[in-house]
Amino acid sequence: MENEAGALSRVAGLFSARGYNIESLSVAPTEDPTLSRMTLVTTGSDDVIEQVTKHLNKLIEVVKVIDLSDGNHIERELMLVKVRAIGPDREEIKRLVEIFRGCIIDVTDKSYTIELTGTSLKLDAFLDAIEKSAVLETVRTGASGIGRGDWVLKV
Amino acid sequence: MSVELTGAEITIRCLQEEGVDCIFGYPGGAVLFLYDELFKQDKVRHILVRHEQAAVHAADGYARSSNKVGVALVTSGPGVTNAVTGIATAYMDSIPLVVISGQVPTSAIGLDAFQEVDTVGITRPCVKHNFLVSDISELATTIKKAFYIAATGRPGPVLVDIPKDVTQQKMVFAYPEKISMRSYNPVVKGNLKQIKKAVELILSAKRPVFYTGGGVILSDAAKQLTELVKLLEYPCTNTLMGLGGYPATDKQFIGMLGMHGTYEANMAMQYCDVLIAVGARFDDRVIGNPKHFSNESRKIIHIDIDPSSISKRVKVDIPIVGNVPDVLKELIKLLKSTKEAPDQTTLGEWWKQIELWRDRDCLKYDRQSSIIKPQMVVEKLYEITRGDAFITSDVGQHQMWAAQFYKFDKPRRWINSGGLGTMGFGMPAAMGVQLANLKSKVACITGEASIQMCIQELSTCKQYKLPLKIINLNNRYMGMVRQWQEFFHGNRYAESYMDALPDFIKLAESYGHVGIKIERPEDVEGALKEAFKLKDQLVFLDFITDQTENVFPMVPGGKGLSEMILV
Numbered sequence: 001m002e003n004e005a006g007a008l009s010r011v012a013g014l015f016s017a018r019g020y021n022i023e024s025l026s027v028a029p030t031e032d033p034t035l036s037r038m039t040l041v042t043t044g045s046d047d048v049i050e051q052v053t054k055h056l057n058k059l060i061e062v063v064k065v066i067d068l069s070d071g072n073h074i075e076r077e078l079m080l081v082k083v084r085a086i087g088p089d090r091e092e093i094k095r096l097v098e099i100f101r102g103c104i105i106d107v108t109d110k111s112y113t114i115e116l117t118g119t120s121l122k123l124d125a126f127l128d129a130i131e132k133s134a135v136l137e138t139v140r141t142g143a144s145g146i147g148r149g150d151w152v153l154k155v
Numbered sequence: 156m157s158v159e160l161t162g163a164e165i166t167i168r169c170l171q172e173e174g175v176d177c178i179f180g181y182p183g184g185a186v187l188f189l190y191d192e193l194f195k196q197d198k199v200r201h202i203l204v205r206h207e208q209a210a211v212h213a214a215d216g217y218a219r220s221s222n223k224v225g226v227a228l229v230t231s232g233p234g235v236t237n238a239v240t241g242i243a244t245a246y247m248d249s250i251p252l253v254v255i256s257g258q259v260p261t262s263a264i265g266l267d268a269f270q271e272v273d274t275v276g277i278t279r280p281c282v283k284h285n286f287l288v289s290d291i292s293e294l295a296t297t298i299k300k301a302f303y304i305a306a307t308g309r310p311g312p313v314l315v316d317i318p319k320d321v322t323q324q325k326m327v328f329a330y331p332e333k334i335s336m337r338s339y340n341p342v343v344k345g346n347l348k349q350i351k352k353a354v355e356l357i358l359s360a361k362r363p364v365f366y367t368g369g370g371v372i373l374s375d376a377a378k379q380l381t382e383l384v385k386l387l388e389y390p391c392t393n394t395l396m397g398l399g400g401y402p403a404t405d406k407q408f409i410g411m412l413g414m415h416g417t418y419e420a421n422m423a424m425q426y427c428d429v430l431i432a433v434g435a436r437f438d439d440r441v442i443g444n445p446k447h448f449s450n451e452s453r454k455i456i457h458i459d460i461d462p463s464s465i466s467k468r469v470k471v472d473i474p475i476v477g478n479v480p481d482v483l484k485e486l487i488k489l490l491k492s493t494k495e496a497p498d499q500t501t502l503g504e505w506w507k508q509i510e511l512w513r514d515r516d517c518l519k520y521d522r523q524s525s526i527i528k529p530q531m532v533v534e535k536l537y538e539i540t541r542g543d544a545f546i547t548s549d550v551g552q553h554q555m556w557a558a559q560f561y562k563f564d565k566p567r568r569w570i571n572s573g574g575l576g577t578m579g580f581g582m583p584a585a586m587g588v589q590l591a592n593l594k595s596k597v598a599c600i601t602g603e604a605s606i607q608m609c610i611q612e613l614s615t616c617k618q619y620k621l622p623l624k625i626i627n628l629n630n631r632y633m634g635m636v637r638q639w640q641e642f643f644h645g646n647r648y649a650e651s652y653m654d655a656l657p658d659f660i661k662l663a664e665s666y667g668h669v670g671i672k673i674e675r676p677e678d679v680e681g682a683l684k685e686a687f688k689l690k691d692q693l694v695f696l697d698f699i700t701d702q703t704e705n706v707f708p709m710v711p712g713g714k715g716l717s718e719m720i721l722v
Contacts, residue, residue: 002338006275006287017280047466054463060284060304063338155337 003029003036007061011038014059020044020052024077024120024142035063035155039144041120063155072148078115079123080105082137083130085112093130100126111136119143162291163188163322166255169298171198172330175226177217177590178202179210183230184270185257188322202590202619205611207234209583211241211312212609215250216587219570220545222375224305225250225587230257232270235277235316240577242312243281247574248396249373251310253301254282260320261289274316283311291324299331308341309461310373342460345477345485353431353456353473354489360429361501362508363389366412368441369396369573370434370459370479377401377566379483380433386490387497390509392420394435396573399563404542409509410518413441414710415555418517419509421708421716425451426508432457434479437469438574439712445469447715458482517708517721518559526701527676529553529628532683533560536598536626539683544596545588547571549581549605552634555706557600579608582625586612589621596687598624603697604633604653613666616693624686625695627659630702638705642720663695670695 001007008027015022020042027038042052049067056065068075085093085107093112097104102116116126120143127135147153160168166189170178177200182190193201204210207229214225225245229238235256245252259268275285284304286297294317301313357363371380377400384391384407391401392412401408410417412424424430424442430453435441442448445468457464457471458479465474475482520530533556536544546561547570548554554571563569570588572580585599599606606627616623628634636651660670669692673682679698686694708719 006279009276010279013279051463051467058461058463060336060339 001036001038001059001063002061003034004061007036008038010059010061011040011056014055015042018051018055020048024140026142026144032155039068039142041143064153066153068145068147071151073145074148075119075143075145076117077120077123077143078117078141079126080139081114081116081127081135083112083114084110084134084136086110089131089134093134096126096129100129102126157327159325160328161188161192161322162294162317162324162326163192165291165294165326165328166298166317166322167192167196167199168328169295169330170226171196173224173302175199175224178226178228179204179213179217179587180228181207181210181230181234183234183257185231185234185259185319186228186322188319189228189255189257189317201228202586202615204583204615206609207237208240208579209586209609209612209615211238211252211254212244212577212580212583213587213590214252214254215241215245216547216570216584217591218245218250218252218587219584220567220588221591222567223591224302225252227252227254229254230270231259231274232272234270235272235274239277239281240579242278242314244572244575244577244580245312246281246283248369248572249310250312251305252312253298253305254312254314256314256316258287258316258318261318262320264318274314278314281312282314285314285316287316287318288321289318291321291326294321294326295328295330296334299334300336303334304339308339342476343478343481345458345475345482347485349473349475350482350485351489353475354486354493356429356454356456356473357387357431357486357490358493358495358497360389360497362426362428362505363387363431363497363502364423364427364429365389365391365401365431365433366394366424366435367391367397367400367433368394368435371397371400372566374434374460374479375566376434376480376483379480379487383483383487383490386487388502389431389497390423390506392416392424394441394573395558395571397435398558398569399566402564403562404564409513411558412716414443415559415706415708416710417513418515418708418719418721419512421710421719422512423509425716428453430455432459432471433483434459436464436467439468442469443710443715443718444713447718450715515721519722520704524676524701527673527679527698529556529630529698529700529704530560531676532626532628532679532698532700533557533600535680535683536600537561539680539687540596540598544568544598545570545585545592547581547585547588547597547599549599549601549608550576550578551602551605551636552630552638552704552706553600553602553605553628555635556628578605581605582612582616582623583609585623586615586619586621589623590619596624598626600626600628602634603627603629603631603656603659610662613663613668613693617667620691621693622689622691623693625693627695627697628700629656629659629697630700630704631656632702634704635706641705642709642711659695659697663693668693668695670697672697672699674699
């Protein structure tokens with residue numbers, strides 16, 4: 001979409017006005033600074049997704065809409081988690097972070113801050129694996145997606 | 156060396172470049188520089204309304220009756236919030252408008268300044284697009300874009316919010332001749348493969364029906380539609396927004412369809428085997444309950460410029476996205492070049508069935524009544540104006556009677572708020588219609604409840620000598636509310652009685668107009684004739700009508716098209 005003030009609120013407004021659901025949304029300018037790329041995760045029947053796509057296309061500032069889940073695609077989300085890490089838990093958590101190929105990016109004598117990247121499902125799995133009461137704070141970016149292979153989304 | 160102009164001068168110059176001859180507005184602090192420039196020129200005429208809602212309705216009526224973009228000018232804050240009802244009305248009916256609003260200076264935005272409101276935020280859900288011009292260098296291009304977006308594709312209102320300091324700053328003026336936007340390229344041509352498929356289906360139909368809407372009017376496709384329908388000899392029904400798209404006096408016209416549509420139109424719609432939908436959107440007032448609608452199987456061809464209107468409420472078989480007149484022309488061309496023709500025997504049987512439905516005479520009412528029947532007033536108005544007036548309406552029973560009993564043979568003659576259903580629309584819209592069609596007869600069919608929602612515009616009509624004929628069907632009730640309360644709420648007429656009505660005659664006279672009160676059926680015709688004789692005067696005709704009259708037929712909310720209540 002055009003990298004213009006108000007474009008994001010048009011998209012958000014469309015979803016709330018028509019009762020569609022936004023699971024996550026991430027947006028930032030692209031290599032062409034006049035354009036922003038947004039990855040929006042939503043759910044709905046085929047009919048609903050068809051309408052969502054059509055209505056997004058109607059927004060004047062939206063340049064192109066593709067449904068990544070129509071084809072092969074890659075999806076990544078970044079999560080930062082602050083966890084309580086005391087005594088024997090410190091080793092256990094570190095091991096878990098290694099299994100999930102995350103890294104600990106900040107340490108105090110009582111806590112770790114963990115950085116983890118992957119599909120949204122992987123991040124969910126990590127949170128499931130860790131002791132619930134140990135989680136002090138989580139922040140997630142929402143998924144960003146791109147098509148697999150040589151295919152490129154061009155304007 | 157080019158001369159630098161102020162933002163205010165640039166704005167007015169842009170309007171001149173667009174060929175705008177008339178705008179509707181109300182001044183205020185944030186637009187003072189714009190008004191100052193309007194004052195210094197005479198190409199763009201400004202009509203001063205009495206409330207910003209009326210400015211937008213008037214611009215809307217101007218646009219609907221002329222196929223030009225309507226323009227309104229309002230100030231910041233309350234100027235804009237008053238305009239919102241008008242903007243939403245235009246948005247729901249896809250009317251091309253450019254609304255220019257003043258805004259507090261850029262340095263004050265976000266600081267809760269006097270008369271500040273987040274205009275682009277407030278109007279975002281009810282415009283096709285809106286802009287905040289934060290730099291004078293973008294002003295001319297933005298206005299060009301606004302006109303382009305408003306008038307192309309599926310039309311709609313576009314708002315341009317201009318901060319006061321931008322109207323003061325200076326810049327060399329250059330109005331772009333053309334505009335291209337990578338993110339906005341409305342489709343024009345329909346897909347030929349789809350059109351060919353449609354032709355096959357149309358020719359194979361046994362029980363076909365054309366169902367056409369506001370899209371035919373907006374895209375000026377009445378000519379092509381009429382040619383196509385006559386070529387095929389198929390029946391045709393119009394939606395409330397589509398009236399005039401096909402001549403109502405033609406025998407192939409089966410009336411309006413929908414909640415208060417004719418029996419024959421609704422039954423044909425329900426039991427057809429091929430439905431050709433043109434510039435229409437299957438909305439809830441048209442097909443009733445979509446589940447009941449799809450109980451019968453039929454193939455649907457849907458021609459519309461807006462892809463999101465297709466398969467929204469009803470799944471269609473052959474969608475054709477494109478500009479309606481272009482698609483219809485293509486259909487006509489293909490049909491004329493093919494040797495195949497519809498089976499006349501089955502078509503004849505279908506027409507026989509439709510005539511049986513038509514014989515139910517679903518629009519009958521008591522013509523011998525000693526109290527004025529509202530339907531009779533509309534019929535008389537039709538006769539006296541020879542069906543050639545521009546008719547605007549407000550919202551409610553009178554709107555439905557106008558739609559049922561005034562036979563519109565031409566497009567753009569029937570002007571009403573179909574989508575949003577805005578009471579108060581009728582009179583200001585009629586002002587716009589009259590200003591776009593100076594020599595034509597313009598009547599506003601209204602009720603005593605609706606008319607009071609913008610009654611202050613009687614003053615505007617006086618100032619600009621607009622000789623409207625106000626047909627007030629006065630039944631002392633919010634008639635449609637009362638009807639629903641009678642049918643569905645056990646006759647409990649909660650707050651629907653219009654108590655403490657003004658003396659409309661004296662009210663009209665106090666604004667310098669003529670008022671006539673009509674209480675007996677035998678006086679209806681004479682009063683109407685007298686009113687139209689007064690060519691240069693607004694005449695307020697206050698018809699005291701039957702309080703208990705209901706609009707029939709009626710498809711109750713949530714019911715199907717064949718579940719009509721008849722008289």
